[in-house]
Amino acid sequence: MKYINYILPVTTLIISFIFDIEVVTIFLAMYVIYLYFTDVRIIKRIKSKFLILFFIVLLFFYPLTGSKGEIALPLGFTYDLSLLYSSIKMCLRALLLMLFFNQLILNVESLNLKKIGNMIGFNNYDEILKISEELLPTVKNKISILIEEIKNGMINLKSPTNLIANFLANLLKTNDINNK
Amino acid sequence: MIKVKSNLNKQEVYQTAVLGSIWAFVEITAGTLLHLSKVPFRGLMLSVIASILLVTAKNIINYKGSLVSLGLICASLKTMISGVFILNPIIAIIIESIIAELVFIFFKNGFFGSVLAGISVLFYTFLHSILAQIFFFGFEIFKVYESLISNILPIKTQNISLIYLILFAYAFIHLILGGLSGFIGFRLGTKTLALINSKNEIY
Numbered sequence: 001m002k003y004i005n006y007i008l009p010v011t012t013l014i015i016s017f018i019f020d021i022e023v024v025t026i027f028l029a030m031y032v033i034y035l036y037f038t039d040v041r042i043i044k045r046i047k048s049k050f051l052i053l054f055f056i057v058l059l060f061f062y063p064l065t066g067s068k069g070e071i072a073l074p075l076g077f078t079y080d081l082s083l084l085y086s087s088i089k090m091c092l093r094a095l096l097l098m099l100f101f102n103q104l105i106l107n108v109e110s111l112n113l114k115k116i117g118n119m120i121g122f123n124n125y126d127e128i129l130k131i132s133e134e135l136l137p138t139v140k141n142k143i144s145i146l147i148e149e150i151k152n153g154m155i156n157l158k159s160p161t162n163l164i165a166n167f168l169a170n171l172l173k174t175n176d177i178n179n180k
Numbered sequence: 181m182i183k184v185k186s187n188l189n190k191q192e193v194y195q196t197a198v199l200g201s202i203w204a205f206v207e208i209t210a211g212t213l214l215h216l217s218k219v220p221f222r223g224l225m226l227s228v229i230a231s232i233l234l235v236t237a238k239n240i241i242n243y244k245g246s247l248v249s250l251g252l253i254c255a256s257l258k259t260m261i262s263g264v265f266i267l268n269p270i271i272a273i274i275i276e277s278i279i280a281e282l283v284f285i286f287f288k289n290g291f292f293g294s295v296l297a298g299i300s301v302l303f304y305t306f307l308h309s310i311l312a313q314i315f316f317f318g319f320e321i322f323k324v325y326e327s328l329i330s331n332i333l334p335i336k337t338q339n340i341s342l343i344y345l346i347l348f349a350y351a352f353i354h355l356i357l358g359g360l361s362g363f364i365g366f367r368l369g370t371k372t373l374a375l376i377n378s379k380n381e382i383y
Contacts, residue, residue, distance in 0.1 A: 058324060065327040086320060094316040105267045113256045116274075122184040122249050124193055131197035132204070132253050133260070139201045161367050168368070169375035171198050172240065 008034065009100040016096045021089050028096055035099065042102045046095070058087040142171065182281055184245030192243055199237045200253030206233065207258050211269065223305055224354070227276065231301040231361040232368065234280040235294045239369025240376070242289060251277025272308075276301050291366055298362020299355050306354040310347070 012031050016024050035042045064073075066080020073079055117125035146167055149155045155163060188196070206229055214222040234247055241250075254277075255270045280297045287293035313321050326343040333342075 057328070062324050062327065065331045087324075090317045090320060090324075093318060097316050113252050113259075113270075117184075117249070117252050120182055120184050120245060120248060121186055122245065122252065123186060124188045124196075125249075125252065128193055128197045128200065128249070128253055129256055131194065132201040132257055135197055136201045136205060136257065136261070139198070139205050143202075143205065161364070161371060165368055165371035165375055168202075168236070168240075168372040171202070172195050172372065172376055 006104070009103045012096060013100050016093060021085070021092065024092055024096070028092055031096070031099065035103070039103070039106065042099060042106060045102045045106075046098045051094075051098075055091050058091055059084065062087050139171065142167070182245055182248050182278065182285070184249050185243040188243065192241055192246075195241050196246065196249055196253065199233070199241065200250050201257060203230070203233050203237075203250060203254040204257035204261065207254060207269070207273065208261055223272075223309065224302075224357070226272075227302055227305040228357055228361050230273070230276050231280070231298045231358060232365045234277060234301065235297050235362050235365025236369040236372065238280065238284050238289045238297070239294070239366060240373050245281065247277045247281040247284065248274075275304060279304050289369075291363075294366035294369070295359050295362035298360070298365060299358035302354045302358030302361065303351075306351050 008031070012027055015027050019027075032043065063080045063083040064077055066078070066083040068080045068082060069078025070081045071079035114125055146155075150157060157163065185192075207226070210229060211226060214225060219225075234250070237250055238247055251274045255273045258273070259270065279300050283297040283300050284293055287296055317324075322343050325346070326341060329342055329346065
């Protein structure tokens with residue numbers, strides 16, 4: 001099952017580059033059905049409003065701009081079938097690639113950042129990560145206080161650079177490092 | 181190959197931890213806010229923030245590989261705190277930090293290097309968005325844009341395609357914002373460093 005999750009998207013991807021639109025459509029349909037029953041999250045991930053809008057533009061508006069215009073529409077508009085064909089091809093390709101990448105991304109459950117750190121000689125990774133974790137609530141608290149003071153007009157915002165530099169310097173001061 | 185300085189001193193460890201947690205906090209809050217607001221150019225906005233932070237950081241923690249270390253810490257914290265592993269933003273954080281680090285290896289962290297690092301980080305964002313569109317839709321996507329734009333906008337260009345002009349403008353906006361964020365990062369970094377080094381009481 002684990003290998004199927006890698007083999008299937010790769011095979012579908014290769015098919016999309018070799019075969020014509022009709023074959024790709026059949027494979028895409030089969031691939032979607034397979035994903036629906038095995039891991040529906042992959043399909044849900046591409047349910048973006050922007051993408052749907054983009055597909056609508058490709059399938060309905062782009063063919064209206066063609067010069068051939070085989071189908072006559074009201075108000076003098078014409079619909080170009082060759083452009084519609086290329087739009088469908090583009091949509092299928094995009095859909096297939098997005099499903100392919102979503103499946104691969106979901107298979108990569110975690111990236112071993114510590115291992116990457118070791119590879120580049122980052123020996124203090126664990127130590128710094130531990131301190132960062134401990135510091136995060138303090139950082140969050142100090143940023144919230146700063147935002148609140150700005151909102152209440154308690155801080156002069158004439159020079160944002162000076163303000164942020166002061167804020168950073170206060171956090172980064174290391175003369176009392178042992179107490180932190 | 182990028183290598184991190186082998187044994188960091190206490191100050192370097194502490195300052196990397198602070199800057200790492202600031203970047204992670206900004207990534208989590210701004211990232212979530214932008215994601216929920218659904219505003220366009222969210223990636224561009226996060227890249228501007230990241231580039232300012234990276235350039236500022238290099239002017240404060242100047243050891244070898246400091247920015248890659250920062251990127252790894254930020255990515256680890258983001259994964260730990262959000263509780264889910266989302267590959268795309270993690271990869272973006274690491275690539276941005278590697279790009280900035282590479283620029284600083286060749287140009288040092290002066291004014292020019294800082295501006296160039298900002299430009300490079302934002303240019304990566306531009307390239308990423310363009311290459312992703314070409315990858316998913318093919319080169320034909322430019323024909324679609326050109327056809328739609330030339331039908332909507334009453335602009336006629338000679339010798340050069342309208343889509344290339346728009347692409348050029350889009351790249352130009354990224355480069356300007358990159359240069360600006362590099363400049364802001366440089367000013368912020370040098371000012372912060374001066375304040376840290378001064379023994380005067382801050383605030």
